Amino acid sequence: MNENNNMIVxxxxxxxxxxxxNNATRNSLKMWxxxxxxxxxxxxxxxxxxxxxxxxxxxxxxxxxxxxxxxDISEKAIIGAKKLASESNRDITFLLTNGMDLPFEDNxxxxxxxxxxxxxxxxxxxxxxxxxxxxxxxxxxNGIISFSGHEREYEEMxxxxxxxxxxxxxxxxxxxxxxxxxxxxxKVLAQKSGLNVLNCERGKIYREEEGTIIHCVCMK
Numbered sequence: 541m542n543e544n545n546n547m548i549v550x551x552x553x554x555x556x557x558x559x560x561x562n563n564a565t566r567n568s569l570k571m572w573x574x575x576x577x578x579x580x581x582x583x584x585x586x587x588x589x590x591x592x593x594x595x596x597x598x599x600x601x602x603x604x605x606x607x608x609x610x611x612d613i614s615e616k617a618i619i620g621a622k623k624l625a626s627e628s629n630r631d632i633t634f635l636l637t638n639g640m641d642l643p644f645e646d647n648x649x650x651x652x653x654x655x656x657x658x659x660x661x662x663x664x665x666x667x668x669x670x671x672x673x674x675x676x677x678x679x680x681x682n683g684i685i686s687f688s689g690h691e692r693e694y695e696e697m698x699x700x701x702x703x704x705x706x707x708x709x710x711x712x713x714x715x716x717x718x719x720x721x722x723x724x725x726x727k728v729l730a731q732k733s734g735l736n737v738l739n740c741e742r743g744k745i746y747r748e749e750e751g752t753i754i755h756c757v758c759m760k
Contacts (some may be wrong), residue, residue, distance in 0.1 A: 545638070546614055548661050551716045552614035553601040554591070557649035561594040561617060565624060569600045572743020572755055573655065576686050577601065578756050580738070588641045590675060591658030595632070597622040601653075606629040609633045609649070619713075640671055644649065647680040654687035655755075660708070660718030665729065668719075671693050672733035679760045685735060698751070726756045735760065 551557055559585035569577065581587070585606045589598045594617050602608045610632060612618050619636045635641055646745055652675045660756075662668050694709050702709050707717040721729075723740050730737050735758035740753040 547716060549614055550712070551629055552612075553616045554757050558616055558620060562620060565594050565596045565599060565621075566744075567596055569597065570743070570745045570753075571599065572753060573600075573689075575743065576602065576755065576757055580684050580686065581606070581651050586654060588642075588644070588649045588675070588678065590642075590652060591613040591656065591661070592621065592634065592657070593617050595624060595634070596654055597623070597653060598632050599628070599630060600635075601724045602632050607650075609635065609644075611635045611637045611639060611694075611695075613638055640667075640674055642674055642678050644678045646653070648678045648723070650652070650680060650683050652676075652679055652683070654683045654685070654690065657718045658688065659687050659689050660720065663719060665732075670731055672729060672735065676733060676735060676760055681760060682760045683759070684738075685730075686755065686757045687726070687758075688753050689726060690718055690741075691752065691754045692722050692725075693718040694751055695720050721754060723754050726754060730756050730758045 577603045587601055587606045587608050589608060589610035592598050592612050595610060598608045598610040606749050615636050618636045620636050659668060662671050679685060690708060695703060706719050708720045709717045727737055727740050736758055737758045740756040744752055
């Protein structure tokens with residue numbers, strides 16, 4: 541994982557990519573994210589945002605009344621998120637840490653979210669299962685894990701030139717890629733991690749023409 545982490549940290553430490561992350565913090569939750577949070581998250585939930593970037597999801601969920609701890613492996617992203625939180629008077633804990641070895645006790649959170657392309661940046665099924673198991677460890681009994689991925693069928697139909705097998709290269713002439721999934725593959729990851737799948741489906745992003753993302757909601 542170290543080589544992969546180094547590539548990802550390098551990518552999310554470059555100024556041009558941080559600008560993109562910073563701009564994204566002004567966006568609302570995506571349609572599927574709203575549906576999941578309203579339908580599955582308890583009120584005033586203690587939420588761990590694993591792979592938070594510069595905090596789009598964390599800021600929105602905080603504004604909905606949740607208690608948020610947000611982590612990322614990019615120091616520059618965490619510094620930017622802390623600055624935005626301070627400027628907007630949001631009491632969110634942002635930590636620089638690796639999601640494969642979480643610095644939290646067992647049963648610490650009501651909800652863990654792994655949104656955007658975070659899961660797709662953890663390369664190989666074995667690493668993805670280990671990652672989900674670590675998230676499960678810090679989740680209370682009957683707590684909720686929500687994770688998402690880019691859909692293989694959609695990418696094959698719309699961006700075949702960006703694909704090499706399960707690898708989706710979103711940026712021209714760059715090494716970084718996201719692994720893409722089918723709904724059944726997300727279910728298998730959940731089951732191998734010892735999670736109970738409550739729902740796994742396609743979800744709308746913002747507008748119809750922007751396509752969908754696939755996501756799973758599971759219970760510990």
